[in-house]
Amino acid sequence: MRAVPLLDSGAFDPPAGAPVRDLRRVPIHPDHWYPLAWSSEVRRGKAVGVHFAGSPIVLARTASGTLFALEDRCAHRQVPLHAGVVTGESLRCGYHGWTYDCTGRCVDVPYLGRERLPNGVRAYPCQEVHGLIFVFPGDIELAQERELPTLPSVADKAYKTRRFGREVKCHYSFMHENLMDMNHQFLHRRQMGQMRARSLARRRGDDWMEVDYTFVREGRQPVGEALVFGASKTDGDRDNKDVMTVRTGYPYQTLQIRSDDGTLVMDLWIVYVPLDAAQRTNRTFGLLSIRRPGVPFALDLAWPLLVWFTERIFREDRWIVEREQEAHDRQGADWNHEVFPVINELRDLLRNCGGRTVIPIREVGDTA
Amino acid sequence: MRAVPLLDSGAFDPPAGAPVRDLRRVPIHPDHWYPLAWSSEVRRGKAVGVHFAGSPIVLARTASGTLFALEDRCAHRQVPLHAGVVTGESLRCGYHGWTYDCTGRCVDVPYLGRERLPNGVRAYPCQEVHGLIFVFPGDIELAQERELPTLPSVADKAYKTRRFGREVKCHYSFMHENLMDMNHQFLHRRQMGQMRARSLARRRGDDWMEVDYTFVREGRQPVGEALVFGASKTDGDRDNKDVMTVRTGYPYQTLQIRSDDGTLVMDLWIVYVPLDAAQRTNRTFGLLSIRRPGVPFALDLAWPLLVWFTERIFREDRWIVEREQEAHDRQGADWNHEVFPVINELRDLLRNCGGRTVIPIREVGDTA
Amino acid sequence: MRAVPLLDSGAFDPPAGAPVRDLRRVPIHPDHWYPLAWSSEVRRGKAVGVHFAGSPIVLARTASGTLFALEDRCAHRQVPLHAGVVTGESLRCGYHGWTYDCTGRCVDVPYLGRERLPNGVRAYPCQEVHGLIFVFPGDIELAQERELPTLPSVADKAYKTRRFGREVKCHYSFMHENLMDMNHQFLHRRQMGQMRARSLARRRGDDWMEVDYTFVREGRQPVGEALVFGASKTDGDRDNKDVMTVRTGYPYQTLQIRSDDGTLVMDLWIVYVPLDAAQRTNRTFGLLSIRRPGVPFALDLAWPLLVWFTERIFREDRWIVEREQEAHDRQGADWNHEVFPVINELRDLLRNCGGRTVIPIREVGDTA
Structure with a gap:
């Protein structure tokens, strides 16, 4: 930490020759915890679609209260999973019934043998504090070390x-x-x-x-x-x-x-x-x-x-x-x-x- | 005709190295008969504007009941002909009164001698069956040989x-x-x-x-x-x-x-x-x-x-x-x-x- | 002036080989006086935002009745000046209070010394006749010699x-x-x-x-x-x-x-x-x-x-x-x-x- 005198305009000009990035075109850094919904918006047994910087994400809360966050698209036909059904501890796509668990793994395709199950979708780290549902949209390796805000x-x-x-x-x-x-x-x-x-x-x-x-x-x-x-x-x-x-x-x-x-x-x-x-x-x-x-x-x-x-x-x-x-x-x-x-x-x-x-x-x- | 076993997923994969066209970017083939309106939508003495794959088409039914389909643009100033007036057996543009017959030929420009008439607009083959108005938007040579659906x-x-x-x-x-x-x-x-x-x-x-x-x-x-x-x-x-x-x-x-x-x-x-x-x-x-x-x-x-x-x-x-x-x-x-x-x-x-x-x-x- | 015979279609065809500019892509020439509002739209003590060919322009009328036209953006954060306040003979931005006179010069930044005032914004020549507010959006040197319409x-x-x-x-x-x-x-x-x-x-x-x-x-x-x-x-x-x-x-x-x-x-x-x-x-x-x-x-x-x-x-x-x-x-x-x-x-x-x-x-x- 250091104190900086006020009114030193120009102190943060870039070095001569270095182009300054247009700040309005700088994307937010994904390696942080971002709230994507209020807790009250995602009731038990329900799924809700939200967005982070263009990525659709589904927040689902099972009947037992487990909360999880997945890519909001079925691996099959890409339709939003938030239009599906929370069944037990998993989320079932509303179109052909493909089913995903809280890790994003596809655990059932009703018309396909279990041995032939396709890949699932990405899961996001997800935590709930202070009535906010936080998701970590960035590098999953960093989720643990980055702290949630303390309020x-x-x-x-x-x-x-x-x-x-x-x-x-x-x-x-x-x-x-x-x-x-x-x-x-x-x-x-x-x-x-x-x-x-x-x-x-x-x-x-x-x-x-x-x-x-x-x-x-x-x-x-x-x-x-x-x-x-x-x-x-x-x-x-x-x-x-x-x-x-x-x-x-x-x-x-x-x-x-x-x-x-x-x-x-x-x-x-x-x-x-x-x-x-x-x-x-x-x-x-x-x-x-x-x-x-x-x-x-x-x-x-x-x-x-x-x-x-x-x-x-x-x-x-x-x-x-x-x-x-x-x-x-x-x-x-x-x-x-x-x-x-x-x-x-x-x-x-x-x-x-x-x-x-x-x-x-x-x-x-x-x-x- | 041949029978094909089920569940042979992969049978239609392209040969290695051949790029597969994105199906959602494949345009529909124009060399078929497509219904563009219900018969009841085009009353006698009226003209109706419809579209086929971005092409505006006007369907007109004369007082005598003849139905025809033209490009929905006046050859003059490109305004839609469907905003014009069905007069006798032809269609008159609502702006300067240029007039087209059922073949798309320009048969009258009120302020121009008949000897100086400009080119007209494209006509589309047009048939009416089962309460549907079918138009052939593709190669006109093929319209005859392609069959309307039998129902x-x-x-x-x-x-x-x-x-x-x-x-x-x-x-x-x-x-x-x-x-x-x-x-x-x-x-x-x-x-x-x-x-x-x-x-x-x-x-x-x-x-x-x-x-x-x-x-x-x-x-x-x-x-x-x-x-x-x-x-x-x-x-x-x-x-x-x-x-x-x-x-x-x-x-x-x-x-x-x-x-x-x-x-x-x-x-x-x-x-x-x-x-x-x-x-x-x-x-x-x-x-x-x-x-x-x-x-x-x-x-x-x-x-x-x-x-x-x-x-x-x-x-x-x-x-x-x-x-x-x-x-x-x-x-x-x-x-x-x-x-x-x-x-x-x-x-x-x-x-x-x-x-x-x-x-x-x-x-x-x-x-x- | 010269009389031209009628019906000489073709007389204005371009010389062979010369490409004709698409008239619908020719911008209007800015070196003329254009009305941008009715006089009654800009009351005393008010500022109104208008546009000329994509350029936002603010018309302001002071309490004393002086009318002026500036670029409709604060030099600071680019927000529209028409959302600001007419104060005395000047216009004050509604965000941080930067103030401009009728020439577009910045005459006050509330939290900055007068010796450090930044550049202002462009002013447009502006005249009012026949109940219309005319602005000259082009080369300011030509504003004097170009005449307002006489009606x-x-x-x-x-x-x-x-x-x-x-x-x-x-x-x-x-x-x-x-x-x-x-x-x-x-x-x-x-x-x-x-x-x-x-x-x-x-x-x-x-x-x-x-x-x-x-x-x-x-x-x-x-x-x-x-x-x-x-x-x-x-x-x-x-x-x-x-x-x-x-x-x-x-x-x-x-x-x-x-x-x-x-x-x-x-x-x-x-x-x-x-x-x-x-x-x-x-x-x-x-x-x-x-x-x-x-x-x-x-x-x-x-x-x-x-x-x-x-x-x-x-x-x-x-x-x-x-x-x-x-x-x-x-x-x-x-x-x-x-x-x-x-x-x-x-x-x-x-x-x-x-x-x-x-x-x-x-x-x-x-x-x-």
């Missing part, structure tokens, strides 16, 4: 956690940059009023970086925000002493707010899982934990307001990152002119940690 | 015929394979219960092949099926003696069921006409003839149930073949792993009888 | 003007040809009855051409047309003495009708502005001026009928030109077989006056 606030009764998410039509990198760049408060001016972020320090390692912010209010605080996050102490005391830390620990992201005394009052964990092969769409999974105040049930009462408030913020963020993606699609290259060193460093990180291939894109000028 | 059951009063069809979003070959592979009863388990098909024998020639099946019930017979096809004699008598023969006589397909005594009790004729140039969509035209039982009107009374039953079966088949096409589009090649020799033989037949060109497809990875 | 009838109280327009899904050239070829009265037979156009003379220069027509009625006059344009004097007097002149003065088009005594009774000015990069879509802006008759308010009373009548004509024209575009998309080339010399001359003019590049199009056979 202490989610398990801690001192916090109440909201699960949220949605499909967003953009490359995952726009999401990381959106959350880490707190200079975009102007986008949320209706909910937040006029806030100015001040970045204090940033730190980084090989596959992570984080930045601390404080905020100065420049106008009046909207009622909604005051109700959710508490009123500023006095109008005169315009400097909020809370510190917000935004961190990308590839491929996940967290945003934590600590009060004066170091208490963690808000703890967000979020990830953006590419759905299509071009990785122009992601499904966002977020866990937002809020520390319960002293008054019992106060947070529960305020919860609907918090949901409304965060949904509005999230909706504005979704809207703007989708416009960023549209611009990139039209321009056919990365025209971004970033002046904030934090974001240039983040882009560097995402480029370095991403997959080694290049996402092919359609050429500009297509009539489509 | 004796449709004309026979001992049978009642249902006409059905729909647009299905897949290559025609998936339809042929779906109907011929009776091992897919599992797909229709809700309507059919658990049936096991047993293939008895198959025969083939240069442009046709057929296979006989009998069926063994493995569970209880659903009420719907019993009402339509008659109850199984006894629960003990689990072997049904009816024989089903499925035949592909390129490019058509038939399915016939004969009872113990050789009576033809069900006679289906069906064809899958490609609509778009990529042949990823077909319009299915089917004629299903059921032999009337001894009791008068019994079949008419049961007809709504038969309609409901066959529509459900057809809906399930449509759904699954469209999933097959989607998988092929995503995989960009034929990953099918067929173990049933009947289907491998059928694929071989469709490849050999199809057009000689290769359908170009978009590359995988397009952002579209 | 005397619109300013003249002896006329009443209707503003109309709509997005039409075709290349602009189809629109020019549609209006100039009066032989397409057959398309409007329901509104116009049977009319035959007679072209009298045509004239042309380097960047313009015009043709005069008279009309002969061949059937009865529909009531709608009689109410709008006046009844034909007598049934016996079948030759209308009015003269219609259709002119393409690149890139605009006019249609004027003069009565026996030379009075201008109808004056249409119209332009077709490409929206997308492939120029397969245009937004039509039309100003239709009708001379008020002697009776006061008569025209105002008839106005709703005129609106209805012209909308129906326009709807039919839109429908047919979109079919022309569809045919071109499918055929992948220009198969038009034009026999009317006026239109061949017009095509020649549009080819010569258009941009020098070639619009790339997707290839035929794509699965899309």
Whole structure:
């Protein structure tokens, strides 16, 4: 870990002559655990089809509760296995009844002798924690050594956690940059009023970086925000002493707010899982934990307001990152002119940690 | 004709080194008669636009009842002639009034002298039988020698015929394979219960092949099926003696069921006409003839149930073949792993009888 | 100017060996003034996003009424500026608050010192006349010398003007040809009855051409047309003495009708502005001026009928030109077989006056 001075724009420029990869064409690295569904979406005895970066995957939960993840195609005629039937501890294709166990092995073809069974399909390592179903889409040898995220606030009764998410039509990198760049408060001016972020320090390692912010209010605080996050102490005391830390620990992201005394009052964990092969769409999974105040049930009462408030913020963020993606699609290259060193460093990180291939894109000028 | 043993998987593998054409990129052969509309769709004095494999064709019926088929474009500005007006025995373009007779010759341009008339458009051989309008889209020299299908059951009063069809979003070959592979009863388990098909024998020639099946019930017979096809004699008598023969006589397909005594009790004729140039969509035209039982009107009374039953079966088949096409589009090649020799033989037949060109497809990875 | 004899088809054939550019792939020439919105669409304090041939442009009107046009992208993260906020005399991006003045210069980045301000975005010359906002998308050096269209009838109280327009899904050239070829009265037979156009003379220069027509009625006059344009004097007097002149003065088009005594009774000015990069879509802006008759308010009373009548004509024209575009998309080339010399001359003019590049199009056979 090392501290990096702020506003050193240019520090992460590539060496002269080295071409920089267009970040929007860098695929996410598959050698990590990615949530592909909420636990509640896959009931006992059911199979559900999901996607990771263009690969169709079926999540199946047997009657006994075993969960497994396979390629979502029958080895026979390639139709999706999620349209099949969970039978006992296996999954049966809905077309001709070919049957697969939790390792992807084909264990029955109704009209073929057992001695002539064909090869099966790929199985993915699959684990369930915090109400999320995680799958390891990459090199199966690495699944063991790569850790699942630990989310202490989610398990801690001192916090109440909201699960949220949605499909967003953009490359995952726009999401990381959106959350880490707190200079975009102007986008949320209706909910937040006029806030100015001040970045204090940033730190980084090989596959992570984080930045601390404080905020100065420049106008009046909207009622909604005051109700959710508490009123500023006095109008005169315009400097909020809370510190917000935004961190990308590839491929996940967290945003934590600590009060004066170091208490963690808000703890967000979020990830953006590419759905299509071009990785122009992601499904966002977020866990937002809020520390319960002293008054019992106060947070529960305020919860609907918090949901409304965060949904509005999230909706504005979704809207703007989708416009960023549209611009990139039209321009056919990365025209971004970033002046904030934090974001240039983040882009560097995402480029370095991403997959080694290049996402092919359609050429500009297509009539489509 | 020759009999071929079953379960000789591999018999139709190509010789080593010979590349096998991807069947889903084999265009249908145009040198056959294809139905492009039901007779009832083209009324007197009207013109209707249809498609064959990307070629727009206009079917026009004059006031006197003459039916003809032309390229569906005005030679002038290429707008569809089906938006024009049938006038007397000719078809007039709706834009500038250029007029074509039933041979496609341009017989009038309102603002041009008759001596300066331009060339017209292509006419297609066109015949109407069994309530279907057949067009010959291929080499016009061959239209005479190629025969229209004969459908004796449709004309026979001992049978009642249902006409059905729909647009299905897949290559025609998936339809042929779906109907011929009776091992897919599992797909229709809700309507059919658990049936096991047993293939008895198959025969083939240069442009046709057929296979006989009998069926063994493995569970209880659903009420719907019993009402339509008659109850199984006894629960003990689990072997049904009816024989089903499925035949592909390129490019058509038939399915016939004969009872113990050789009576033809069900006679289906069906064809899958490609609509778009990529042949990823077909319009299915089917004629299903059921032999009337001894009791008068019994079949008419049961007809709504038969309609409901066959529509459900057809809906399930449509759904699954469209999933097959989607998988092929995503995989960009034929990953099918067929173990049933009947289907491998059928694929071989469709490849050999199809057009000689290769359908170009978009590359995988397009952002579209 | 020179007079050209009619019916000299072939006069504009290219010299042997010279390839003819496909007119539908000729981009419109950017060095002209194009209306991109009606004045009423851009209110004070608002910003509106429009397009010219694939380039997004933002039109902003400040509180003081100043109107300006910029590239519709923030120099920072490329999101559309039209989603931002007009503040004072400048436009502020809605994401991070970067601010641009009417010349496109970046005048503020809230979290950056003024000495480190980045480059801004391109500004377009912009003028407002006749209720239209004109932008000059081409070489800025030429904006001064190129004149805005003068529309005397619109300013003249002896006329009443209707503003109309709509997005039409075709290349602009189809629109020019549609209006100039009066032989397409057959398309409007329901509104116009049977009319035959007679072209009298045509004239042309380097960047313009015009043709005069008279009309002969061949059937009865529909009531709608009689109410709008006046009844034909007598049934016996079948030759209308009015003269219609259709002119393409690149890139605009006019249609004027003069009565026996030379009075201008109808004056249409119209332009077709490409929206997308492939120029397969245009937004039509039309100003239709009708001379008020002697009776006061008569025209105002008839106005709703005129609106209805012209909308129906326009709807039919839109429908047919979109079919022309569809045919071109499918055929992948220009198969038009034009026999009317006026239109061949017009095509020649549009080819010569258009941009020098070639619009790339997707290839035929794509699965899309």
